[in-house]
Amino acid sequence: MKESVSLSRYTTLGTGGPARWFDTPESVDELVERLAWAEAEGLPVAVVGLGSNLLVADEGFPGVVLKLGGELARAEAVEGTLVAGGGAPLAVCLHRARAAELGGIEFTCAIPGTVGGGVWMNAGAYGGDIAGVLRRALVADASGVRWRTPAELGLRYRTSALRHGQVVASAEIALEPRPLPEIRETVAGMQARRKAAQPTNKRTFGSVFKNPEHELTAGRMLEACGLRGFVSGGAQISPKHANFIENAGGASSTDAIALVSEARRRAFEQFGVVLQPEVQLLGRLEIPALDTER
Numbered sequence: 001m002k003e004s005v006s007l008s009r010y011t012t013l014g015t016g017g018p019a020r021w022f023d024t025p026e027s028v029d030e031l032v033e034r035l036a037w038a039e040a041e042g043l044p045v046a047v048v049g050l051g052s053n054l055l056v057a058d059e060g061f062p063g064v065v066l067k068l069g070g071e072l073a074r075a076e077a078v079e080g081t082l083v084a085g086g087g088a089p090l091a092v093c094l095h096r097a098r099a100a101e102l103g104g105i106e107f108t109c110a111i112p113g114t115v116g117g118g119v120w121m122n123a124g125a126y127g128g129d130i131a132g133v134l135r136r137a138l139v140a141d142a143s144g145v146r147w148r149t150p151a152e153l154g155l156r157y158r159t160s161a162l163r164h165g166q167v168v169a170s171a172e173i174a175l176e177p178r179p180l181p182e183i184r185e186t187v188a189g190m191q192a193r194r195k196a197a198q199p200t201n202k203r204t205f206g207s208v209f210k211n212p213e214h215e216l217t218a219g220r221m222l223e224a225c226g227l228r229g230f231v232s233g234g235a236q237i238s239p240k241h242a243n244f245i246e247n248a249g250g251a252s253s254t255d256a257i258a259l260v261s262e263a264r265r266r267a268f269e270q271f272g273v274v275l276q277p278e279v280q281l282l283g284r285l286e287i288p289a290l291d292t293e294r
């Protein structure tokens, strides 16, 4: 266990302060042991995947942050099933599936996270999501591990019923035979659409807000509010896609929160819509409530 490790290099936005304790368990036993230690010490626990949907407080996190490594970050395709550790990058999973001429998770080519982060968020794109392909996930907590079905995980639009202290140690994902050229073509098409619409070469944390139940997506709504390119400190609402915040150089998480807050205020003023953040917050970070939420 290391002390006071900066989390800014573990987030794609590149902001955030230190974790009081940081460790990289490499097996299920090590993971459960760390979770039990944290519980005994009365410390909060969080996991970082690839930090691609994470905003960490500038003052850091006063607990234990775990990053899964070793066997908890491996993936292999076994007889039509992808068996992956919670810390395995989705890109590695897609690579393994493709090498075995197995399809079904092509949509993950657009998602720069891990299997565990994908389950926590029920990540999805282009009509596919984790709920649609997950057979079961092995969830660890301070008392041990248990397999859970998608229904038990409570997977819904960009959310699950998992809580901090519950860690996806591994997962089994259903794949289906698919010729390599078809997989390649699907992936290339999705990646081209992504590149055309989103700031793929900037430091961001993906979509800031979930899409509301409205004819406009969150991005279109914020664009109509005139927020493209809006700046707070070193953070900027992407000039390319208004539902993304970019680190334009020297951004802090406080800068990003100021943009989140301004975007919610304007969307409510102009459309009467209360936008819900998709980004996950770690540490003492607060998005100010709108008058209607008080």
Ligand SMILES: Cc1cc2nc3c(=O)[nH]c(=O)nc-3n(C[C@H](O)[C@H](O)[C@H](O)COP(=O)(O)OP(=O)(O)OC[C@H]3O[C@@H](n4cnc5c(N)ncnc54)[C@H](O)[C@@H]3O)c2cc1C
Pocket (backbone or CB within 6 Å): 012, 046, 047, 048, 049, 050, 051, 052, 053, 054, 068, 086, 087, 110, 111, 112, 113, 114, 115, 116, 117, 118, 119, 120, 121, 122, 123, 124, 125, 162, 166, 167, 168, 169, 199, 200, 204, 205, 206, 207, 280
């Ligand atoms: C350029 C870009 C494009 C993106 N496009 C999409 C998209 O199309 N669709 C989409 O859904 N998302 C998208 N995202 C967001 C992000 O990639 C996903 O939400 C992804 O699932 C997060 O995975 P992660 O491993 O990076 O999780 P992190 O960001 O590290 O963590 C997110 C949450 O998951 C929890 N978590 C992480 N690992 C575990 C684990 N093993 N067990 C339990 N909890 C865990 C964390 O504690 C945290 O609460 C995009 C992000 C970027 C930067």
